[in-house]
Amino acid sequence: DTVLTQTPLSSPVTLGQPASISCRSSQSLIYSDGNTYLNWLHQRPGQPPRLLIYKISNRFSGVPDRFSGSGAGTDFTLKISRVEAEDVGVYYCMQATHLPYTFGQGTKLEIK
Amino acid sequence: EVRLVESGGGLVKPGGSLRLSCVASGLTFTNAWMSWVRQAPGKGLEWVGRIKSKTDGETAESAAPVQGRFTISRDDSKNTLFLDMNSLKAEDTAIYYCTTESFSWGQGTPVTVSS
Numbered sequence: 001d002t003v004l005t006q007t008p009l010s011s012p013v014t015l016g017q018p019a020s021i022s023c024r025s026s027q028s029l030i031y032s033d034g035n036t037y038l039n040w041l042h043q044r045p046g047q048p049p050r051l052l053i054y055k056i057s058n059r060f061s062g063v064p065d066r067f068s069g070s071g072a073g074t075d076f077t078l079k080i081s082r083v084e085a086e087d088v089g090v091y092y093c094m095q096a097t098h099l100p101y102t103f104g105q106g107t108k109l110e111i112k
Numbered sequence: 113e114v115r116l117v118e119s120g121g122g123l124v125k126p127g128g129s130l131r132l133s134c135v136a137s138g139l140t141f142t143n144a145w146m147s148w149v150r151q152a153p154g155k156g157l158e159w160v161g162r163i164k165s166k167t168d169g170e171t172a173e174s175a176a177p178v179q180g181r182f183t184i185s186r187d188d189s190k191n192t193l194f195l196d197m198n199s200l201k202a203e204d205t206a207i208y209y210c211t212t213e214s215f216s217w218g219q220g221t222p223v224t225v226s227s
Contacts, residue, residue: 048217
């Protein structure tokens, strides 16, 4: 199975400051069609996950532009340019290139 | 707007069975690849399985921990995704979400396996 390793696992951030989460894959996530199916999800307490970023860097509908994704191959990053209070929760990277789909362990973002 | 509504969860004894349903609206369901994802209490997300659209063969794949026990199917005439769960174990206790390949998510339905 493809293992996704997120760092850090916990990130205390000051409001208005940037945050960054890394996701490293145990193998390349480039699919045979040339796409890289690496997504980022956000889950608030008691809520279902919601998609933020798909295929490395594409913001999903309604996602603020303070969220951005980057990376290639096996190394990916989610960045929040200026953290807002509503950004607290757990962030997951997820790959849909290889079966079984897998998720990172999750990174808990909290406000200092 | 895509809406996914799961149902069918509940309390079941070890070895028992349940059928989860997910009714979809706001999308062309016949073209959608659908997945089930679960989340055990206090834990992260775990992919359960996926079913392709009929056009793409309607094949289903599932994760190793549930292979041979869980079956994913769909009824495109009712815009409904199913998860048939048999031989349930305590470790299957989780909230079960249906998702359109992670783009849209339902609210989830809880499954508790306990005697």
